[in-house]
Amino acid sequence: MKRWPTSKDLGIYVHFPFCRRRCPYCDFNVYRRETIPHAEYCKLILKELDLRMPLLKRYGVDQSPVSIYFGGGSPGLWDPVAIFFIVLGIKRRLGLPKDAEVTLEFNPEDTRKDLLFSFLLVGVNRLSLGTQSFRDKALSALGRHHDAKMNRFCLDAVLDVGYTDVNVDLIWGMAGETLDGLSYDLRTACSHPAVTHVSTYELSIEENTPFGQRAKQGETLQVDEETRIQMDALIQKELTKHRFNPYEVSNAAKPGYHSVHNALYWEMGHYLGLGAGACGFIHGTSPEEIYCGVRTENPKTPEAYAQFVNDGLKGETLQEIDALSYLKESIMVGLRLKKGFTLPKPWFNLLKPRMMQMVQDGLLVCDEELGLVKTTDQGRLILNQVILRLWDALPEAF
Ligand code: SF4
Numbered sequence: 001m002k003r004w005p006t007s008k009d010l011g012i013y014v015h016f017p018f019c020r021r022r023c024p025y026c027d028f029n030v031y032r033r034e035t036i037p038h039a040e041y042c043k044l045i046l047k048e049l050d051l052r053m054p055l056l057k058r059y060g061v062d063q064s065p066v067s068i069y070f071g072g073g074s075p076g077l078w079d080p081v082a083i084f085f086i087v088l089g090i091k092r093r094l095g096l097p098k099d100a101e102v103t104l105e106f107n108p109e110d111t112r113k114d115l116l117f118s119f120l121l122v123g124v125n126r127l128s129l130g131t132q133s134f135r136d137k138a139l140s141a142l143g144r145h146h147d148a149k150m151n152r153f154c155l156d157a158v159l160d161v162g163y164t165d166v167n168v169d170l171i172w173g174m175a176g177e178t179l180d181g182l183s184y185d186l187r188t189a190c191s192h193p194a195v196t197h198v199s200t201y202e203l204s205i206e207e208n209t210p211f212g213q214r215a216k217q218g219e220t221l222q223v224d225e226e227t228r229i230q231m232d233a234l235i236q237k238e239l240t241k242h243r244f245n246p247y248e249v250s251n252a253a254k255p256g257y258h259s260v261h262n263a264l265y266w267e268m269g270h271y272l273g274l275g276a277g278a279c280g281f282i283h284g285t286s287p288e289e290i291y292c293g294v295r296t297e298n299p300k301t302p303e304a305y306a307q308f309v310n311d312g313l314k315g316e317t318l319q320e321i322d323a324l325s326y327l328k329e330s331i332m333v334g335l336r337l338k339k340g341f342t343l344p345k346p347w348f349n350l351l352k353p354r355m356m357q358m359v360q361d362g363l364l365v366c367d368e369e370l371g372l373v374k375t376t377d378q379g380r381l382i383l384n385q386v387i388l389r390l391w392d393a394l395p396e397a398f
Contacts, residue, residue, distance in 0.1 A: 340374025
C-alpha cells in the first residue's frame with residue numbers, strides 16, 4: 001500500500017521534451033528533433049541536479065525523494081540507460097527509499113516488450129500510458145497515431161512484463177462523443193487487469209495549437225455544457241462501480257494505488273523540476289518559513305536549457321512565494337482532492353465568512369474543528385468559480 005505524501009515530502013520531476021510528432025490539441029513543452037540527444041540530455045539533467053543541491057540545502061530540505069516522475073514529451077523514447085543513470089544519480093545524491101514511486105509516461109505506439117522490460121529493470125515501477133481512448137474514431141479525431149488495438153496490445157504487454165502499477169489517460173468531451181462512447185472507454189480501462197489508476201482529462205482547447213486555430217475559425221470542438229455535466233456524472237459512476245476511487249477531480253485509483261507524485265503537488269510538497277521548461281517548488285521547513293518558498297522555471301527549448309545548465313544556471317531569477325501566494329495555491333490544488341484539504345486556524349478564520357456563504361450555496365463542506373474544506377459534487381463541477389470566490393475573499397496582504 002503506497003503512503004499518501006505530506007507537504008514535507010520531496011519529489012523529483014524530470015522533463016523529457018521530445019516527441020515523434022505534436023498532437024493537434026497539445027500545448028506542452030515538446031519538440032521534434034531528427035536525433036534525440038539521449039546521453040547529452042541525461043548528463044544535463046544530472047548536472048542540473050548538482051546545481052540545485054544548494055537550493056535544497058538553503059531551505060533545509062534534506063530528505064530523500066518519495067517519487068521520481070519522468071514526464072514529457074515522450075520519455076518512453078529515451079534510452080533506458082539514461083533513465084538508469086538518472087535514477088542512480090538521484091539515489092547517490094539524495095538517497096532513494098525502496099518504496100519510492102518511479103513513474104514513466106509511455107505512449108502505446110512505442111510498445112515493445114523488451115523496451116518495457118528494460119525500463120522495469122532500471123527502476124521504473126509505475127507507467128502512465130497515453131491511451132486517451134479505446135475507440136478508433138475518437139483516437140483519430142484527437143489526431144493520435146495509435147489505434148485501440150495498440151492500446152490493448154500495450155496493456156497486455158505491460159502486464160506480461162510485470163508492471164503492477166499502471167495508469168491510463170483518457171481524454172473526454174470532444175464534440176461528437178456520446179455517453180455510450182465514454183462509458184465504453186471507462187469500462188475497457190477499468191476492467192483490464194493491468195490498470196490500477198485512471199486519469200480522465202476533459203479536452204481543453206489551447207490557443208496556440210491546431211485545435212485552437214480550428215476553434216478560432218468557429219468550429220465547435222467540445223461537447224455542450226449539458227453533455228459535459230452528464231459525462232462528469234457518468235465518469236464518477238463508472239469509476240466507482242469498478243472500485244476505482246475518484247480521489248481527485250481527474251484521477252481515480254484502486255485502493256492504495258494513488259499517484260504519490262501528483263498527490264505531492266496537491267499537498268504542496270517540495271519538488272525539484274529538472275529538464276527543459278521544468279518547474280520546481282521548494283518551501284521553507286521552519287515554522288516561520290513553512291508558507292514561503294521559491295519557484296524555479298527552466299528555459300523551454302532543449303538548446304536554451306543546455307546553455308543555461310552549462311552556464312551554471314546563470315541569470316536565473318527565483319520566483320519568491322509569499323504566504324498569500326502559498327495560500328492561493330493551497331486552495332487551488334487542495335480543492336481538487338475529494339478529501340479536501342486542511343486550512344491552518346488563522347487562514348480558516350480569515351476565509352470563514354465567505355466559506356459559510358458557499359456552504360449555504362451548496363458548494364463547500366467545512367469542518368471548523370479540523371480546519372477541513374472540501375467541495376460538494378456541485379462545487380466540483382464549477383471548481384474554477386469556487387476557487388475564484390475564495391481567492392476574492394483574501395485581502396491583498398496579511
Ligand atoms: S505525445 Fe503527449 S506530449 Fe507528445 S505531443 Fe502528443 S499529447 Fe503532447
